[in-house]
Amino acid sequence: LSSALEALPPPRPQILYLCSEPPVPGAEVLLGAISAASPEPLPQRPRSAPGGGDIALHIYTSGTTGLPKAAVITERKLLAAASLARLCGVRPQDVVYTPLPLYHAAGLMVGLGGCIEIGATCVLRSKFSASHFWDDCRRYNVTVIQYVGELLRYLCQSPQRPNDRDHRVRLALGNGLRGDVWKRFLDRFGPISIREFYGATEGNGGFINYTGKIGAVGRANMFIKYFAPFELIKYNVDKEEPVRDERGLCIPVGPGETGLLVTKITKEAPFYGYAGDPMETEQKILRNVLVHGDAFFNSGDLLMMDHEKFLYFQDRVGDTFRWKGENVATTEVEAALAMVDFIQQVNVYGVSVPGCEGRCGMAAMCLKPGHSFDGQKLYSFVEDVLPGYAAPQFLRVQNALEITATFKQRKSHLVTEGFDPHVIRDPLFFRHKQAKAYVPLTPELHARILDTALAL
Template sequence: MPLKARLQRDWRFARGLNRTLKRVKSIASDSPNLICDDLQAAVDQWRDRSAITFEGRTLSYGELDAMANRFAHWGKGQNLRRGQTVALFMPNRLEYFAIWYGLSKIGVVTALINNQLSGLALAHCLNISAAACVIVDAETSPVFEAAKTLLEKPLNQWILGPAHGGQRDLVQALKSCSQLPPDKIVREDIRAHDTALLIFTSGTTGLPKAARITHVRAQLYMRGFAGATGAKSTDRIYVTLPLYHATGGLCALGAALLNGGSVFLRRKFSATHFWGEVVDEGCTMFVYIGELCRYLVNQPPGEAETRHKIRMAFGNGLRPDIWPVMKQRFRIPEILEFYGSTEGNVSMFNFDGREGAIGRAPKWLRKRFNVRLVQFDVETEEPIRGTNGLCIECGPGQIGECIGEIGGDARSEYSGYVDRAASEKKVLHDVFEKGDRWFATGDLMKSDGDGYFYFVDRIGDTFRWKGENVSTNEVAERLLGVAGVKEANVYGVAVEGAEGRAGMAGLVVGPEFDIKLFGETVARDLPPYAQPLFVRVLPALETTGTFKTRKMDLIADGYDPGKIKGPLYFNDAKRGYVKVTKGVFEKIAAGLVKL
């Protein structure tokens, strides 16, 4: 890269980092300044400006605060005390943010429950939250009712809407609650290291875990993105992500509301309505996660997709193959990709727009970042240690686990999960010196000589086949380049008598998909050990509410035609991909077929 271009790139990065650090430098764990105080300051500054629009109704900052105050006084009226928890089980709606903002004013924790959960998973989240009561609406109330018998203790159910049976009418209760702020004395002994929210992991590999979001961490999210995005009071952010997740509920709202901007909130994502609403609402930014951008790219072209005022899209999980398409087809001037985990202490930003990179920690700022990559054994699922018992740092291009040093300052603290044992499992000891502690992200990455980090795979998703490590993420990216493949989920399956796990791909395909052409492309573009041994065609990929693909049920199905509906293929060494019949399955299971 020419010197001038390199200097321009480094200047963009330094400017973005400086914006961010300016907003977060005063955050301190022992401070009495809480996330609700940050939000109150924004209300006081921009009281009459529009804050949130949802389904035709707009609240100003002052009206939003008044609503939050009603919820605070309702909580006081229910004798909810500091440290107690209220479960919030609702889809995106106007009151969502106001509920947890208001409850934080009286020191009450809000557990943000994924509104797509039901049955055992829902009951599990409610149980581990230790909630004193649950707030629902007409959409989620029947789901809660169906899971009640699985709860460890009865929960009072408050509904935003007409009450039935044993439900309590929250709308009616709020009418008698004051719109004035509660006295600060009710939270005078609370500090920023105390818990503000519970946010749950996505549950792609098991039941969700409850991550403790302290006031410090909520401030880092909200203030951090207020700085990182460079958002202004004139910006309007399109939020279609669920508010129970940190990216939509904290990062995006913080970018808007701590800068005097506004939010257009949607109940849930719709690829069909996306660009039309962005144009109609005059949005200047939007937030993405996971595969949301691929859904946009898979839509037929429309005139609204280039008639917008979007100046930035920010989020995480943008696939490298989609990145240039997003910029060119939709004419998006800037994409801000970032990396972070709900429960962890590692965060990175790609301020200067290197395509495919999830963040950057340049050499000249290495000491300012707590992030490192260490060599990792995918079979034992443990970091590799040298003869001295310490971990070995990766060099450029080497794949390793991303870890974050746990320190005493706000940015490197690790608050973990409600379950202390689960929290401790994520901590590595004696990493680079005796006595140090590092948070293990569970993500495999690689970095280059310029300090850019690239996501490779989740630990547990990467598998070994024929003596080689196979990244499900990298294979999926290659498969998405094959004609007719719209979506791909790659995973490893056990094969009787074979070492490791064989690659299998679940595909969503279009009418132009041809299995023979697919096989030819795979044989050309992937090494033998990375070529999927099995392929199944699915009507759709099962995803979480944050667009992460689920693998558990697919892995459980394996390659058994008795469990699988729809086309299923085996990559025969001589004939290419052939249909898996009962006879073929039995031969493979008996070890009679060369793999």
């Protein structure tokens, strides 16, 4: 933070810390001012009257294109997200356990914000722990838990205990829960109502699975169609663009077909975009979708709707994949790996790993002439500059990287081939935590990873 402040031209932003001593030069501290402040409510006169369109905060999201961007969260959107907890069935007498980071929209706006909006009690944990999760729930009489899909998978993978069902949790709300984990979770921990929802931080719509249909992220109904009209449209994954008809309009898919989710931008469902970045904002808008002149928010997600109008998440398109409950921007990882002295070009993408939620990071690279691959050096570099969830678990060394006709790096066939040494003839490497190095991915090691999700 201090190095970033030095690089910014004046006027520099105000930095506030909830502490007694400033951890970086130029920051202000709040504890003294808070202690000296009167406990009496503020009088009415100095208060402002914020409107629904006023900016409440910015939340950084990787979206589906480029580097992370500051999504504009208005007062209206903040209140809408906070009301999600009430819509899912949280009551004032509930105790809500949130082990999610508060720099995410889910933890901050839905978890903490939902408790404030309802008047429920919120229990925060600084870092998720599978071994302490249920002990915490028992200690604080928790009745509602918040999750991302990976969180519940970790709970299901933890050693079984005789008191697994000894808790008061009646409701779980979150997103990204896979159908097989859903079933295992209920079988092991008891009849807990699951409220799976879908939404993007910067998005203008979303869904709630209010019936508990296993595997679904929500259900379409007339209220959603009225307040936030959406469509699932045909999408060409190889070309990374929607399929259009002879009129230049997009083509809706039918029941049971996978399509790109787009939500109409209207007065009731506005898209506020990204702070100070009109070009990135425009990239998320898809125009001329159903009629010429309309505008839709491009979610970057592929969904499928069945004949009962239940919606199921299928995949993510573009330059982002989801791993360990986090969105990973491939361009950010590529920029980091490009600084390694023996790497000439790199292409980062996500691959499926059996038994794991989301997609795991993998990088195809070609080496600089006269340089050789150094697995220990690369491991140390990645450990220093990237968070664990963004570190590529698999590497593929190629003589040259393929590009498309529009000079974009080709990813689709790399994703399809994955990390199978029986299929791929290029040298493969695995990020081995015990060895603290990227080690050759042998058929034997590949089998161990498939059997146990080794060290992922």
